[in-house]
Amino acid sequence: MRALPSIILLLLLAGCGALQTQSTTDSIAMGYVTVETLAETALVAYQEGKIDDATRHVIIKNLQLAKDTLDVATEYATSENEDAAIDSLNAAYALLDIVRGFIQ
Numbered sequence: 001m002r003a004l005p006s007i008i009l010l011l012l013l014a015g016c017g018a019l020q021t022q023s024t025t026d027s028i029a030m031g032y033v034t035v036e037t038l039a040e041t042a043l044v045a046y047q048e049g050k051i052d053d054a055t056r057h058v059i060i061k062n063l064q065l066a067k068d069t070l071d072v073a074t075e076y077a078t079s080e081n082e083d084a085a086i087d088s089l090n091a092a093y094a095l096l097d098i099v100r101g102f103i104q
Contacts, residue, residue: 024073024077024082024085024086024089025077027089028070028073028074028077028085028089031066031070031073031089031092031093031096032067032070034096035063035066035067035070035096038059038063038096038099038100038103039059039060039063041103042056042059042060042063042099042102042103045103051102051103055102058102059099059102059103062095062096062098062099063095063096063099065095066092066093066095066096066099067092069088069089069091069092069095070088070089070092072088073085073086073088073089073092076088
């Protein structure tokens with residue numbers, strides 16, 4: 001069962017290449033799923049001793065920032081400000097890439 005978050009993470013990583021073909025709303029939704037998946041993966045890594053407490057806290061802060069940025073992207077998307085939504089979305093995905101680096 002512990003391999004499940006890793007499998008999901010791999011599927012998400014493979015799906016990130018398709019980001020440009022998705023709608024902004026779909027990409028935002030995928031971002032939220034990625035936040036949750038990375039949080040679960042980080043928890044397993046911490047429980048297995050693969051990351052220390054300090055790294056876990058950095059991951060938590062970055063995941064919260066990514067979630068907050070996705071919230072902003074959602075607000076822009078609902079107000080039909082597509083360019084700002086995409087900018088926020090790109091910032092959120094950059095934060096998620098940072099978290100992936102800590103977990104891999």
